[in-house]
Amino acid sequence: MTTIPVLDLKPLKDGAPGALEKLGAEMRHAFTEIGFYFVRNHGISEELLDQTFAEAERFHSQPVEAKLSVRINEHNMGYMPMRGATTRVNAVGDVALPNANEAVFFKRDLTPDHPDVVAGHRFRGLNQWPAGLPGFREKILDACAAFEGLGMSLLPVYATALGKPADFFAPFFTDPMFTLRMSHYPQQEATAPENEFGIAPHVDTSFMTILAQNKIPGLSLRTTDGDWIDAPAPEGALLINGGQLLRRWTDNRFLATPHRVINRSGKERYAIPFFFDCNYHAVMTPITEDGTPGRMPPITYAEFMTGYQKANFHHAAEKPKSDEGVELQGV
Numbered sequence: 077m078t079t080i081p082v083l084d085l086k087p088l089k090d091g092a093p094g095a096l097e098k099l100g101a102e103m104r105h106a107f108t109e110i111g112f113y114f115v116r117n118h119g120i121s122e123e124l125l126d127q128t129f130a131e132a133e134r135f136h137s138q139p140v141e142a143k144l145s146v147r148i149n150e151h152n153m154g155y156m157p158m159r160g161a162t163t164r165v166n167a168v169g170d171v172a173l174p175n176a177n178e179a180v181f182f183k184r185d186l187t188p189d190h191p192d193v194v195a196g197h198r199f200r201g202l203n204q205w206p207a208g209l210p211g212f213r214e215k216i217l218d219a220c221a222a223f224e225g226l227g228m229s230l231l232p233v234y235a236t237a238l239g240k241p242a243d244f245f246a247p248f249f250t251d252p253m254f255t256l257r258m259s260h261y262p263q264q265e266a267t268a269p270e271n272e273f274g275i276a277p278h279v280d281t282s283f284m285t286i287l288a289q290n291k292i293p294g295l296s297l298r299t300t301d302g303d304w305i306d307a308p309a310p311e312g313a314l315l316i317n318g319g320q321l322l323r324r325w326t327d328n329r330f331l332a333t334p335h336r337v338i339n340r341s342g343k344e345r346y347a348i349p350f351f352f353d354c355n356y357h358a359v360m361t362p363i364t365e366d367g368t369p370g371r372m373p374p375i376t377y378a379e380f381m382t383g384y385q386k387a388n389f390h391h392a393a394e395k396p397k398s399d400e401g402v403e404l405q406g407v
């Protein structure tokens with residue numbers, strides 16, 4: 077039976093001898109066998125997570141006109157309406173209906189004079205903050221900072237898992253890209269068609285996806301044997317998985333595992349994944365076991381997110397995609 081490993085970060089935080097090596101080995105196992113792991117003692121307070129869920133609920137409870145005033149743009153920032161995306165890059169090849177969720181996306185809060193903003197670089201736009209939600213922006217920025225801090229603290233474990241020095245990833249993450257997604261999944265009726273998902277089977281595009289999942293179940297992942305298993309979050313733990321960027325950078329040594337959401341819980345479900353990636357301008361050269369050239373040439377984050385996706389998923393080429401690799405409709 078496949079179980080999702082639980083990595084306890086406390087010994088690492090305490091500076092216990094051998095903690096990094098032990099976690100590195102556990103992570104290596106997680107990414108070669110399952111593609112998902114839980115973290116305990118991750119350092120993000122329950123209070124902040126609860127507040128972030130409350131903000132997600134507050135955002136989605138607004139009238140649709142208010143949400144549409146921050147409609148998603150070419151940077152994949154803003155509000156994606158209910159059933160506004162279909163997973164064309166479907167990880168299991170089934171044809172699915174539009175995803176039964178709505179979501180809003182935020183990235184690093186750049187200022188208009190930032191060089192990448194001035195240059196008009198894709199995915200380096202300005203956040204679209206809702207006008208009628210006082211305090212919302214501050215809470216979201218707090219959440220982003222906390223998730224980013226956790227992501228940064230895990231980089232030495234990733235490096236160790238790959239047989240590299242602990243500080244290997246540091247130069248690639250001096251100004252890392254990230255996207256906070258706040259999703260709302262309505263209840264799916266028992267009569268809903270079989271091929272309607274909250275989010276259809278997909279792999280993320282990320283280096284690292286940190287999921288602050290709420291108490292409502294619905295997420296499952298597909299094991300390498302092809303079985304779907306539920307991924308319920310144990311109390312206080314966060315769920316982390318890798319996407320295509322991690323897979324490519326590790327020369328396919330690490331898994332990007334397909335997962336999906338079906339919300340037949342009878343309740344509204346909210347989810348807050350945080351997609352954590354390297355610097356915009358970082359060049360990712362495949363990290364091979366023996367240092368020989370990888371299967372794929374080196375690539376930058378920007379090339380990866382635009383050109384690479386286009387080349388691989390030509391049928392969805394012309395439209396922007398959200399960070400879980402779906403085509404966004406009506407953008």
Ligand SMILES: O=C(O)CCC(=O)C(=O)O
Pocket residue numbers: 257259275280287289294295335336337346347348349399400
């Ligand atoms: O809602 C969840 O639990 C996971 C969502 C997800 O896989 C995604 O947004 O990429």
Ligand SMILES: [Fe+2]
Pocket residue numbers: 278279280335400
């Ligand atoms: Fe995902």
